[in-house]
Amino acid sequence: MTNKKVKLDLESDTIVDKIHRHADFSDKLINLVPARIYLSDDDKEMKWFQGLRKEEKVNSKRETIENLKKAKRYRLDPEKSVLTTLDLQKQKLEKEKEKFGIKPMFLGFQEDDTFEKMRERRLQKNKRNRDSGLNVVEEVVKDLTYGYVKIGDDDEEYGKNRKKERVSKATELEMAMKLEALKKDPKKGDFVAKKHSWKAAISRAAGIKIRDDPKRLKQRIRKEKNRREKNAEKWKERVEVQQKVRVEKQQKRSENISDSNIFEYVSLFHYTLN
Structure with a gap:
């Protein structure tokens, strides 16, 4: 009984150690990310940190529910401007960019660009290039209709x-x-x-x-003639091989028939003697 308790204690200790190691590893990874990326300076958002008292959590939840109701009434009011969640997030992101001086990595790329918009711009650019080339051709060849x-x-x-x-x-x-x-x-x-x-x-x-080009045409005619001759030779060889195989099969069949007839004749002869 004591041995079983010792084994269980050792297993529980190892599990606890693993949990602590994983927790430490996660904390270190989080510490590598700058705090300004995932934390806001707004006092209202600071209430969602860990370590709040139970009463503070209840108040924050109540305030969140009230804000959601107000936002819904504001969104359904036709006299007021409607801002979607995406618009609010864009406004917040713009404020953070102005605050921290973040600049776009690529020129000509807007925040609200999507794959379809980028693809459409690329197609329009290619079309403009093609149209410019066609205009040059039309100026040169005016009689082409x-x-x-x-x-x-x-x-x-x-x-x-x-x-x-x-x-x-x-x-x-x-x-x-x-x-x-x-x-x-x-x-x-x-x-x-x-x-x-x-x-x-x-x-x-x-x-x-x-x-x-007469020279190239002669070469093409010569190549085609040689190719036809080679194909004719291959076809002739194929026909000869097939005919040879057919003759061998027919000869083998007649030999087998003659052997079977001889065997039947010999067996019949022995039967008559007996």
Whole structure:
């Protein structure tokens, strides 16, 4: 019995020591925070410190209830200005900032900013930047209108009541060769080159790929031809392998059938002898 009491006393002592250590640790953490951050200099708020007498606690609770009732009547009165709890907290925070001289860490960031407001401002800024770039393009390209591009005296329509036609690489190479030949013309070469460069720049700005280099087109055609040849070889090998596997399976099946027939014949022969 005495041993059990000693064990219980030791366990209770260790628990009490742990509680004291945790309490000391919490107190030290609280002491690291400046008192002005979580304590107010207002005398009315000083009443909520620990160590108040029972009568003082009752009076403070009664005063709090009365203040809540007054605030409710004031809030429901249409003739008086309505201040929400958030407004009161903002006013209090502004007073504390003026008192302690607290300055914002980031310029351009207001206290009442939210994520949505910041996101909206960023989107508007990006839109203004895009609009400024579009204005520059519109000043440079005045003849560019929706649906068609007008260059000089010729009108070339893009996407106006016509479907997008896919041109083969051979046709692209033929057109590129003709264009190179026209550029080398001593009379009209400069005019053709300027006109084509202008059209190509507008098409690239609209997101259209321009393939007018004969050398690159030849390389692409050669690569595509090699790729097709490799794919044809792979397909041929695959067909041959499948055919070989099919023949082997058929041969194995016929061998198994013949073996089973021989076994049945031998068993029948032994049966007749017996």
